Amino acid sequence: MKTGQEYRDSLRERKMKVYLKGELLDPVTLIDHPFIKGHVNSAAMTYDLAFDPQYEDLMTTTSSLTNQKINRFTCLHTGTDDLTKKVKMQRMISRKTGTCYQRCVGFDAANATFSVTYEMDQALGTDYHKRFVEFMKKWQDEDWMVAGAMTDPKGDRSKKPHEQEDPDLFVHVALKDDEGIYLRGAKMHMTGMVNSHYMMIMPTSGYGPEDADYAVCCALPTDAPGVTHIFGRQTNDNRKQYDGAVDQGNAEYGVVGGESLTVFEDVFVPWEHVFMCGEYQYSGMLVERFATFHRQNYGGCKGGVSDITIGAAAVIADMSGYAKAAHIKDKINEMIHLTETLWACSVACSAEGKALPAGNYYPDPLLANVGKHNVTKLIYDIDRLAQDVAGGIVATLPSEADLRSPEIGKFVEKYLKGVAGVDTEDRMRMLRLCEVMTGGVALVESMHGAGSPQAQKVMYSKLSNLETKKKDAMRIAGVDPEKYGK
Ligand code: SF4
Numbered sequence: 001m002k003t004g005q006e007y008r009d010s011l012r013e014r015k016m017k018v019y020l021k022g023e024l025l026d027p028v029t030l031i032d033h034p035f036i037k038g039h040v041n042s043a044a045m046t047y048d049l050a051f052d053p054q055y056e057d058l059m060t061t062t063s064s065l066t067n068q069k070i071n072r073f074t075c076l077h078t079g080t081d082d083l084t085k086k087v088k089m090q091r092m093i094s095r096k097t098g099t100c101y102q103r104c105v106g107f108d109a110a111n112a113t114f115s116v117t118y119e120m121d122q123a124l125g126t127d128y129h130k131r132f133v134e135f136m137k138k139w140q141d142e143d144w145m146v147a148g149a150m151t152d153p154k155g156d157r158s159k160k161p162h163e164q165e166d167p168d169l170f171v172h173v174a175l176k177d178d179e180g181i182y183l184r185g186a187k188m189h190m191t192g193m194v195n196s197h198y199m200m201i202m203p204t205s206g207y208g209p210e211d212a213d214y215a216v217c218c219a220l221p222t223d224a225p226g227v228t229h230i231f232g233r234q235t236n237d238n239r240k241q242y243d244g245a246v247d248q249g250n251a252e253y254g255v256v257g258g259e260s261l262t263v264f265e266d267v268f269v270p271w272e273h274v275f276m277c278g279e280y281q282y283s284g285m286l287v288e289r290f291a292t293f294h295r296q297n298y299g300g301c302k303g304g305v306s307d308i309t310i311g312a313a314a315v316i317a318d319m320s321g322y323a324k325a326a327h328i329k330d331k332i333n334e335m336i337h338l339t340e341t342l343w344a345c346s347v348a349c350s351a352e353g354k355a356l357p358a359g360n361y362y363p364d365p366l367l368a369n370v371g372k373h374n375v376t377k378l379i380y381d382i383d384r385l386a387q388d389v390a391g392g393i394v395a396t397l398p399s400e401a402d403l404r405s406p407e408i409g410k411f412v413e414k415y416l417k418g419v420a421g422v423d424t425e426d427r428m429r430m431l432r433l434c435e436v437m438t439g440g441v442a443l444v445e446s447m448h449g450a451g452s453p454q455a456q457k458v459m460y461s462k463l464s465n466l467e468t469k470k471k472d473a474m475r476i477a478g479v480d481p482e483k484y485g486k
């Protein structure tokens with residue numbers, strides 16, 4: 001296993017092409033860039049905590065492939081106990097970082113690909129699973145951080161990949177030869193991509209035969225020749241460049257996952273790292289598996305993030321002198337109720353997990369989808385309540401520079417004072433934390449990360465067995481279901 005420091009050092013060895021605000025970054029120092037370093041610190045937490053004896057049980061496990069001790073973020077789940085430990089680990093880490101630590105995406109891609117390649121080989125006689133197992137062993141040995149790359153740009157959403165005016169709007173195999181395949185296209189919203197060693201490419205949806213070139217799953221280094229990353233902007237990100245830690249709210253770990261747009265210009269991938277190439281019949285299965293593994297997480301990671309939001313709101317109430325007001329207590333309790341509701345689905349879908357044919361365990365897909373769907377709504381409620389408790393000052397607070405100003409600092413100090421004994425700067429820090437926890441990027445990520453709400457609703461009709469519910473209701477009402485062909 002790597003330590004956080006070894007992880008950082010290994011990132012400096014990459015020859016990555018990353019653009020940020022129109023500038024090409026130096027590959028050695030890009031992880032120190034003010035826009036990027038918080039995300040690196042957050043991901044490094046997933047490495048360092050594996051060496052903390054207090055978290056050994058949550059953060060490490062034994063590889064089912066090599067029998068070696070590995071970081072949990074590289075494991076294939078061997079039971080419901082593993083699935084439950086995964087979400088417990090996520091809630092624990094979120095409480096330390098207050099934000100995304102990005103490493104779950106590749107972790108989920110691993111479990112999805114392991115299972116789908118097995119079933120695909122059984123049915124089609126291909127040999128992808130063996131290749132993937134060999135790759136997975138290296139992944140575990142090297143303790144890589146692997147970005148999961150699923151979402152394509154999609155262009156005109158009413159059209160399938162082959163119907164698009166520009167065929168590159170979905171990642172596809174542009175060419176193949178004896179050595180491997182050549183990828184063209186782009187992936188969007190790539191969490192943790194610029195601080196990962198490898199990426200796992202997966203199809204963005206299920207395809208038919210006419211889109212077989214788009215049914216591709218493979219692994220490649222993030223610095224492979226022909227790959228260009230364009231780092232995304234975030235709300236208030238200039239504060240990271242020009243302002244002090246107070247104004248950033250969460251200066252150490254940033255907010256969300258440092259997403260990027262990643263472009264592939266005929267990028268070569270050797271056959272040994274190709275795990276699906278044209279088997280369109282299995283593209284939908286891979287998407288569903290990955291989505292379920294990733295949606296399982298959201299009550300864990302967002303549960304932990306909401307713990308920090310609740311804490312911030314409660315401290316602000318303490319510092320401002322209204323913590324004892326009945327309506328404030330009520331709002332804090334409501335935030336706790338909503339947070340534990342998110343958490344309940346993550347625990348439940350893990351406990352209800354089942355073994356897949358390949359042998360690794362899969363969370364209950366219906367409950368995992370319900371959990372993620374709850375996040376698209378309840379985080380908005382939790383954040384609304386936090387802003388309600390914190391007050392309008394969250395949106396109107398003067399800057400740290402004003403606080404430090406020799407001329408006007410005294411006014412900021414005097415008029416932003418709360419309860420006696422509380423430093424104005426500390427109160428400002430809590431308010432800025434509340435701002436960043438409940439702001440634009442964090443909310444949008446809750447809505448669309450791991451799939452937009454509609455993607456979960458689509459799964460309900462597939463998984464909830466509506467026909468059985470209809471039959472049961474008819475039987476109880478004294479209506480013969482057979483009369484209606486049920
Ligand atoms: Fe993990 Fe949550 Fe970040 Fe997704 S949003 S990578 S589940 S921490």
Ligand code: FE
Pocket residue numbers: 100191445449450
């Ligand atoms: Fe996410």
